[in-house]
Amino acid sequence: MQSIEQTLAATRMFRNLTREQLAALARLGEEVEYADGSRLMIEGEPADWFFVIREGFVALQTDAPSGAITIETLHNGDSVGWSWLFEPYLTHFDARSRGATQAIRFDAATLRVRCAEDRELGYELMRSFASVIVERLQATRLQLLDVYGRATVS
Amino acid sequence: MTPRAHRVVSRRGETADTWTLALEPLPGEELPLFAPGQFGMLYAFGVGEIPISVSGASTALDPLRCTVRSVGSVSAALCATAPGDVVGLRGPFGSRWPLAEATAGDVVIVAGGLGLAPLRPAIHHVLAHRNEYGRVIVCYGGRSADELLFMSELEVWRGRFDLDIDVIVDIAGPDWHGKVGVVTKLVELAAFDPDRTFALLCGPEVMLRFGALTLRKRGVPVERCYISMERNMHCAIAQCGHCQFGPKFICREGPVQRYDEVEPWLKIGEL
Numbered sequence: 001m002q003s004i005e006q007t008l009a010a011t012r013m014f015r016n017l018t019r020e021q022l023a024a025l026a027r028l029g030e031e032v033e034y035a036d037g038s039r040l041m042i043e044g045e046p047a048d049w050f051f052v053i054r055e056g057f058v059a060l061q062t063d064a065p066s067g068a069i070t071i072e073t074l075h076n077g078d079s080v081g082w083s084w085l086f087e088p089y090l091t092h093f094d095a096r097s098r099g100a101t102q103a104i105r106f107d108a109a110t111l112r113v114r115c116a117e118d119r120e121l122g123y124e125l126m127r128s129f130a131s132v133i134v135e136r137l138q139a140t141r142l143q144l145l146d147v148y149g150r151a152t153v154s
Numbered sequence: 155m156t157p158r159a160h161r162v163v164s165r166r167g168e169t170a171d172t173w174t175l176a177l178e179p180l181p182g183e184e185l186p187l188f189a190p191g192q193f194g195m196l197y198a199f200g201v202g203e204i205p206i207s208v209s210g211a212s213t214a215l216d217p218l219r220c221t222v223r224s225v226g227s228v229s230a231a232l233c234a235t236a237p238g239d240v241v242g243l244r245g246p247f248g249s250r251w252p253l254a255e256a257t258a259g260d261v262v263i264v265a266g267g268l269g270l271a272p273l274r275p276a277i278h279h280v281l282a283h284r285n286e287y288g289r290v291i292v293c294y295g296g297r298s299a300d301e302l303l304f305m306s307e308l309e310v311w312r313g314r315f316d317l318d319i320d321v322i323v324d325i326a327g328p329d330w331h332g333k334v335g336v337v338t339k340l341v342e343l344a345a346f347d348p349d350r351t352f353a354l355l356c357g358p359e360v361m362l363r364f365g366a367l368t369l370r371k372r373g374v375p376v377e378r379c380y381i382s383m384e385r386n387m388h389c390a391i392a393q394c395g396h397c398q399f400g401p402k403f404i405c406r407e408g409p410v411q412r413y414d415e416v417e418p419w420l421k422i423g424e425l
């Protein structure tokens with residue numbers, strides 16, 4: 001199995017980090033496994049963690065009267081959670097494992113302190129998360145655009 | 155070209171408003187040979203005629219099929235036909251998917267909603283000549299699980315070891331256990347070699363644009379991205395100008411076209 005550092009290095013989001021920064025980040029990560037259906041994050045709860053999926057499939061969900069609605073699914077190499085970056089550090093959606101999921105988990109409080117101490121690392125991490133947030137925003141816009149809409153038949 | 159009479163041999167509901175008709179020429183009429191990507195003018199007698207791509211290209215394994223979404227008078231009349239009814243068919247018309255050119259490399263098929271219908275014969279062709287191609291990837295997106303076509307066939311394809319197929323929907327309730335998001339995400343996740351990939355895309359135009367953009371970001375040269383353009387048309391013989399798209403007539407140069415050749419006009423609403 002790849003080391004945590006190798007896994008992080010292979011993700012698109014951390015491609016701009018230097019080897020030293022990747023190593024520093026990797027030291028803060030721990031390997032975790034989730035069984036099918038377990039929750040990595042709970043809507044409204046403190047955002048104490050963020051995750052990078054190593055192998056598996058995580059659904060971001062919210063509850064509706066008809067049952068849980070899945071807003072997006074996340075896959076190998078994707079990060080889960082960015083609420084840990086901004087006050088009040090509260091999670092927006094449930095994140096539920098679909099099937100067995102292996103991930104790397106980071107303790108948010110430690111990481112925030114580390115970013116405050118090492119501004120360069122903090123800046124690169126912010127850039128990494130900003131790129132993910134922009135990608136997800138674009139994807140959400142496409143979903144809103146209803147790209148399969150009826151107006152253009154086919 | 156006058157329409158040739160065809161009998162509807164079966165009619166299968168795909169979604170709430172979309173039906174697949176299997177057609178067979180009446181005795182004495184020739185079986186028209188459609189290449190993957192081509193379309194026919196399907197005639198509901200007494201109502202009118204519309205262009206419809208073939209979703210089954212009359213091979214030994216598959217009868218001639220058309221998959222029609224009911225959006226107006228003619229398509230509704232076609233969707234309402236019953237087995238035994240007779241419809242008219244002119245064709246084949248139009249260009250085909252570049253399946254000969256794509257041999258030896260990977261093939262990435264990107265479909266949105268009803269767009270899987272014109273790609274289905276291309277998938278059948280690739281599977282029937284599997285040794286001639288590298289990796290074969292099908293990325294299929296729909297608004298919701300209820301709007302996906304050919305569900306039972308999707309399951310069969312998913313069970314094959316020589317085809318990577320993935321499906322994603324925009325909106326998912328508790329019953330959906332697959333991926334959620336836009337089809338471009340599947341293109342991002344797919345494993346293919348961009349230097350030797352041909353991409354075939356069909357779906358609404360917004361999806362085509364973003365699909366092609368994602369393929370370009372993955373390194374697939376734009377000259378190897380082909381789309382099927384299905385804008386409104388009328389005569390199918392480049393006479394009436396209904397389907398003129400920039401300098402091109404979709405009925406003559408299309409519907410399958412190289413993306414870079416039509417890209418400049420794609421952002422302009424009905425030309």
Ligand SMILES: Cc1cc2nc3c(=O)[nH]c(=O)nc-3n(C[C@H](O)[C@H](O)[C@H](O)COP(=O)(O)OP(=O)(O)OC[C@H]3O[C@@H](n4cnc5c(N)ncnc54)[C@H](O)[C@@H]3O)c2cc1C
Nearest residue numbers: 153204205206207222223225226227228229384385386409
């Ligand atoms: C090459 C080609 C292949 C096609 N293949 C298929 C297919 O496999 N299955 C299928 O269901 N449909 C297909 N279409 C679209 C189909 O031809 C139209 O839905 C049909 O002409 C509508 O006719 P109607 O009389 O039912 O509705 P109309 O009353 O003519 O139209 C109903 C509504 O749909 C709009 N509309 C009609 N045609 C189009 C179009 N091409 N693009 C965008 N909006 C349109 C009209 O503006 C109107 O708002 C294809 C079109 C082309 C050009």
